[in-house]
Amino acid sequence: MSEARMMISSVQGAFLKFLIQISKAKRVLEIGTFTGYSALCMAEALQGQGSDAKVVTLENDDEFFKVAKENIESSGLGHLIEMKFGDAKETLLNFDNSVKFDLVFIDADKGGYINYYNTVLERNLLSDDGFIFADNALFDGFVSQVPNTKDLSQFPDSAKNMHAFNEYVINDHRTTKILLPCFDGVMLIQKKA
Numbered sequence: 001m002s003e004a005r006m007m008i009s010s011v012q013g014a015f016l017k018f019l020i021q022i023s024k025a026k027r028v029l030e031i032g033t034f035t036g037y038s039a040l041c042m043a044e045a046l047q048g049q050g051s052d053a054k055v056v057t058l059e060n061d062d063e064f065f066k067v068a069k070e071n072i073e074s075s076g077l078g079h080l081i082e083m084k085f086g087d088a089k090e091t092l093l094n095f096d097n098s099v100k101f102d103l104v105f106i107d108a109d110k111g112g113y114i115n116y117y118n119t120v121l122e123r124n125l126l127s128d129d130g131f132i133f134a135d136n137a138l139f140d141g142f143v144s145q146v147p148n149t150k151d152l153s154q155f156p157d158s159a160k161n162m163h164a165f166n167e168y169v170i171n172d173h174r175t176t177k178i179l180l181p182c183f184d185g186v187m188l189i190q191k192k193a
């Protein structure tokens with residue numbers, strides 16, 4: 001994926017903001033900060049929601065982390081965003097899970113999605129009414145072609161990884177889910193009661 005395309009669109013940012021507002025989510029975890037754009041969209045929805053309202057965002061690239069830090073600090077929303085540097089797989093293992101997240105936005109390396117999903121569930125990081133928003137579920141339209149294509153060598157690895165993630169989640173009895181064919185494909189997931 002080209003760097004410019006890694007960022008969500010402004011409409012998707014508005015959609016995330018809308019979801020946060022209607023679900024009354026206060027604690028948001030983002031896996032994949034990049035320049036900080038989506039973290040800022042989500043932080044906008046948390047303004048005036050109290051001292052526990054926060055976006056925690058994870059990034060492992062030091063250049064992107066630096067750029068995002070500058071963007072977030074100059075935005076006026078920095079008090080609503082906590083940035084954590086490092087491999088998200090490690091960071092997630094070290095979270096204090098006494099405070100749960102109401103929304104987990106997964107938007108990092110596609111090969112890591114199954115790990116992030118499992119860690120969030122197994123470490124009990126999601127609140128009872130919370131939900132996971134996994135981005136790029138259709139990865140440029142490639143994902144829907146994976147089951148009907150014999151030679152997958154031309155497909156980007158990310159598309160194969162997202163197909164594997166979708167299959168994994170769809171067959172997982174711990175959660176309910178829906179794959180929305182909007183943006184680049186969105187998998188919305190909630191724990192079963």
Ligand SMILES: C[S@@+](CC[C@H](N)C(=O)[O-])C[C@H]1O[C@@H](n2cnc3c(N)ncnc32)[C@H](O)[C@@H]1O
Nearest residue numbers: 006007008032034037038059060087088108109
């Ligand atoms: C698609 S971009 C995120 C875009 C951002 N959410 C937005 O819309 O503004 C993915 C980001 O995840 C980061 N990333 C990839 N693998 C990671 C890992 N293992 N741990 C933490 N961050 C990772 C990449 O460096 C990149 O900045």
